[in-house]
Amino acid sequence: MLELASLISQNARSHATREGVIVDNERFTWGEFGARVAKVGNVLRSLGVTKSHRVVTVLPNCRELLEVYWACPTIGAVLVPLSPLLRDAGLARLIGDAAPTCVITNASLVSGVQAALRELPADAMPHIVVTDGGAEGYAAATAAASDRIEPEACDAEDIYNIMYSSGTTGLPKGIVHTHRVRAMYAMLGAPLGIGRTSTVVQSGALVFNGAFVMMMPLFLSAGRYVLARQFDPELLLDLIEREKGTHISVVPSQLIAMLEAPGFDARRLASLECIMSVGAPLLRSYKDRINELLPGRLCEVYGLTEGFATLLDRSDVCRKPDSVGLPFFFSRMRIVREDGTDCAPGETGEIIGRGSIQMAGYHGRPDLTAEVVRDGWLHTGDMGYVDDEGFLYLVDRKKDMIDSGGVKIYPRDVEEIAVRHPAVLDVAVFGAPDPKWGETPIAAVLLNSPGAIAAEELRDWINERVAAKYQRVSKVVIMNSFPRSVAGKTLKRELREAFWRDVGRRI
Structure with missing residues (x-):
C-alpha cells in the first residue's frame, strides 16, 4: 500500500494547529486544509466519481485547484489538470482524450469548457462543477459536505494523475504518473533542503509538472505552502519578503523577469535558501548573476515530465556552472550514440535514463510509449555529454x-x-x-x-x-x-x- 492521501491526513492529525497553506488572504492550518480536502472528496463521490475515474480541472492557480489535487488521491480518482489557456479544439481534444467523470472550472472559463464538451458524445458527458457558481457551485457543495472521509485504498502503481505535455515539441500527450512516482517526488526534500521550517512560495502554474518538485516534499514535511494566483515578478518579490519564503521554483524566463523587476533588491530575498531553476536551460550569464547576488542558493533541475531528471546541487553550482548535475536518486543515465553504444566522457550523444520517477506510459498510446521507452530506458531526445565525474552537460534537443x-x-x-x-x-x-x-x-x-x-x-x-x-x-x-x-x-x-x-x- 502507498497512499498519497496519508500526507494530508497525517498533517491534519499531527500538525492540526500549525499554519500550512496560504492563498491570497486565506490562511489555513493543516487541520483546516485537511478538512477542506475531505469535503471536496465527499463532493466528488456524490457526483459518482470513484476509484480510477478521471477528474479534469480547467483552472488557474487557486485554493480550489490545490484542494482538488489532494482530494483526488483521497478517493482514488485520477487528477487531470489542464491549462486554463487552452481554447476550442485544443481543449475539446484533451477533454475527449481524458474522458472524465467530472470537470471543475470557474465562471470565466465555463463557456469555453461547455463549448468543448459539445464535441463529445452525449453518453460521455461529464459533470461540470463551477468553483464560483453560486448555489449550484463548488463553494456551496463543499460547505454542505462532511469534513470526515474514509480514504480509498490505493496501491503504489495506481494512477495519481495524467499530465498533458506543454506541447513545446508537438501535440500534447497524456503522461501517466502513479502514486509511487509522486511519492518519489516527495523524497526530494533532502537534497533541496525542504523541511518542517521551510516555506515554499509557488508562483508558477500548478498545471506545470515542475510545480510537483517542491510541492510534494513540502507536503511531506508539513512546512508552509504559499500559492500565488499567477506569476508576477513584483508579487513574487513581495510574497518572498512578507512570508519569509525559503524555497522558490521558477523557469528561466520568470527568473529573468524577477531580476529585471523595478523592485528587485537582493536584500528582499535574504530569507531564501534555495532558488530552483526548472523547465529549460538557464543561460550561464544569469547563473553567474544569481550566484553573485545570492550566493549558495541556486540549483538547477533538468528533466522531462516523462520521468528522468538531474539536479545540479547548490554545493556544485559554482564548481560546475555549465552542468545540469547528476541523476536523481534511484536513477541511472547513459549517453548513447546513434547505434545505441555508450559514448565516452566528453562525447556528445542522446541522453537516456531510467529510474524511480519514470512514467507508466502515455495515456491510451502504447505505440508512443514504445517509441520513447525502449528496453526500460527513456529516450529523452536531448543531446549532451558527461564529464569524468558523471556530471551532465546539455548540448541541445535533437529536433532543435x-x-x-x-x-x-x-x-x-x-x-x-x-x-x-x-x-x-x-x-x-x-x-x-x-x-x-x-x-x-x-x-x-x-x-x-x-x-x-x-x-x-x-x-x-x-x-x-x-x-x-x-x-x-x-x-x-x-x-x-x-x-x-x-x-x-x-x-x-x-x-x-x-x-x-x-x-x-x-x-
Missing part, C-alpha cells in the same frame, strides 16, 4: 539542431554568446530555410529596453564572437515577446514554423 550545409549547429552555443551582450534580455536561436545551405541560424531577441541596439549591429556583434564561422547568424529579429507555454518555456517550434512559412515561400 540546425543542419547548415551538412554541418550540425547547436542553437544553445549561439544563445550563450548572444545573451552576453548587455542589451539582450533573452534569446532563441533556430533554423530558417536557406536556398544555399538548407538552413541558416536566426536569432530572435528580447532587449532590456526598446531601441537599445539595432538588429544589424547585434548580428555583427554575435558573429564576431561565435566559435566557428558556420555558427554565424544570418539575421537578428528583435521581438517584443516570445510565444511561451503555460510553464513559461519558449516555444521555439512556433518561432521556427513562422519563419519557415514567411521566409520559405519566398525562396
